[in-house]
Amino acid sequence: MATGMSKKELYENYYKVEAARDSFFTQDSGFVDDSLRVPMEHLFAIFSSGAVRGDTLIQYGGAIYTSLLLPVYKNYENIFIIEFLDDNVEYVNKCLDKDAKADDWNLFTKDLCNVARDSDETEAILRRKNRRVIKAELSGDGPCAPKLSTQADCIITGLCLEFVCRNHDKYRACLKNMASLIKIGGCLVLYTVIGCTFYMIGTCKFPVICMDEDFLKQAVCDIGLRITEFKAIDRVNQSRFSSTDFSKVVLLIACKEKDV
């Protein structure tokens, strides 16, 4: 990261969504086994009972991680994806519209998420649901949150704020912004990494604010949420993939009990 460059400038100038996908989601990287398969299995187990459901689901920061929606979306009618980078907005729209040149989402779901079993059907249904991609920034210098006509029954976010926030205080402020978009009684599904300080796309290094489990739990509780699930999963293939240094992935689900 060039000295003096803000994270916003770093992402706007250097983050390339297709390069990110190709760096991490290859058969031999080990990244998927390290990071996604087990959390996805937990999500399927939790959401398949239908006990957690509602009208509106928002994914915050979902381009290459749109697959996080797969275990969850059936329980909601309206789906919004909030993205900040123009390239990511375009990428998600192309994937959802099944643009012939962007059917990589298929690879994603079939290969990475075979826990979805019927991945063709799953994708087709997700594409038919009411959904919209909204461009908004949650982590700007002034705390801000997109204006939506409704609050969400569920917000799902994965590997986003910890990448774009410049420090722990900013992370807490952005998480609070995000929680303000959730109805009382609704839930936050947070997928993140523990002990991560960077990731690489090619030769470009992206810093990550390094979190431990206690910080994460406290940050979530401080904004009026009660944690109902917390799964920390050790990384197994440490040596195979050196483009990032996380030690665990966490899947956290929390219920919003009050506005803070």
Ligand SMILES: C[S@@+](CC[C@H](N)C(=O)[O-])C[C@H]1O[C@@H](n2cnc3c(N)ncnc32)[C@H](O)[C@@H]1O
């Ligand atoms: C490294 S990607 C994380 C992967 C992402 N979750 C996905 O599914 O592709 C970075 C994410 O941060 C978002 N982002 C980058 N700069 C941002 C900013 N200043 N404010 C809010 N989000 C930002 C991007 O839109 C993107 O979703």
